[in-house]
Amino acid sequence: MERALRKTFQGVLNIIRFNWHFYVLAFVLIACLFTITVLFPNQFNWIGYLLIIGIILATTLSLVASYYIYDLSNLYSLNWLDDLEIKSGSHLLNINAGLDETSYLLKQKYAACSLTPMDFYNSAKHTEISIERARKAYTPYPGTSLIETTDIGLSLKSIDCTFVILAAHEIRDKQEQVVFFKQIKQALKDDGKIVVVEHSRDIYNFLVYNFGCFHFFSPRRWKEVFRNSGLALIQTKKITPFINVYYLT
Template identity: 30%
Template sequence: MTPEQRHSGARDAIVYNWPQYAAGLATAVAAGVVARQLPRPVSDFARIGSAAALTLLGTATAAGWYVYDRSDLYTYDWLAALLPRTPSSYLVVSCGLDEVSASLAARWPAARQSAVDLYDPTLTDEGSIRRARRRVPPPAHAVAGRPGALRLASAGTDAVLLVFAAHELRRARDREELFAECARVLRPGGTLIVTEHLRDAANTAAFGPGAWHFLPRAEWLRLAAHAGLHQAAERRLARLVTAFAFTKE
């Protein structure tokens, strides 16, 4: 999927997460209205709260626009630094929303692609995922899987890609099972690519409390080590996204 074929990433984020945006806007408006009825200095605090809510909405939207619409994130050119050799076979793992498979099929036309969708309402209860899934259905060749069962042969693929997927598994045990499965299906010398926002200072400044939906860098390193994978590379994308390469030795 080329940038021209994609929907606007910032617009998609608003559509998928519209209840949070509506709540933030309602909070800002309510605080501004109530401030007129309150004595000072209480009214000043209400106005500050209203301004803070509007600022957070603005920074989150601007950050999404920069990352998803203006950066080279979805060109996947950055993969060359993490996967020096084009894989002959690879697996895309999604968790309800797959915006990766079509782009990589165009980028690596000679490679064999597999796709596994981990979406399960009991594991991924985010309303945003349900809305995104209705708008962007899984690719026709995707098969349903579980964190502990990717339904691929052992040691049969050169690369596994988890792009904005693994953080949707909120239980540490599910993430550990997924990373163990990724290690199982990789050939010796194969690479797991994990691309995520991190729960760090930059993402907190951009997304406010929403950054707590992300996981810290230490968790991704822990999961890889727990699965017996070794960190080979790390790259910062669009200042707010981090891509890791973990290898199976």
């Protein structure tokens, strides 16, 4: 099954498309501040202009960073997986949280393997409007199963490698995260692997996404979750300064 190549600017345009309400809010704030400074000129107008400049710079920086991460970097080339040993005929599992941009890519990269895609999106738990918009815009990968984070429904020792790419942070509760990864562990074969890709709650993401970075979790949090799930972290890599890849077994 072939996947259409990612389009130019697809990543950053999706950011705008699925989070347009934030950009409308920024525009409204800028318009209001500018109107106030024009209609009511006084010695404090510089504060209004400073806020306008700050909003424009913060919005522009987040979009530039998103373009770099999702369009210019090697995130979707998957060449950062080249060192991962995947044997022909392996059974791969790819779990997403409502938007699957990687199953086609994984199947393309590992054509000789079987791929099971799963989606744990739950509208009652995952209330972000951006995910709901993304689900309406993209059809699921063929054969995708809807699952619960507390019941992924896989047989014991049936999976060679599981991928959880930019999805696990949508599970907000720590104990639920532990239960989720324990189930993945149980489904892994004895020599199975897990690859988790996540933004980090760190200074780099704060500088470009401001308070939006608090939607992510720190590396320390993930390492604690992995440890409590009975998993061993064997390696951590970076895809740009903003994204970590955790290799587990």
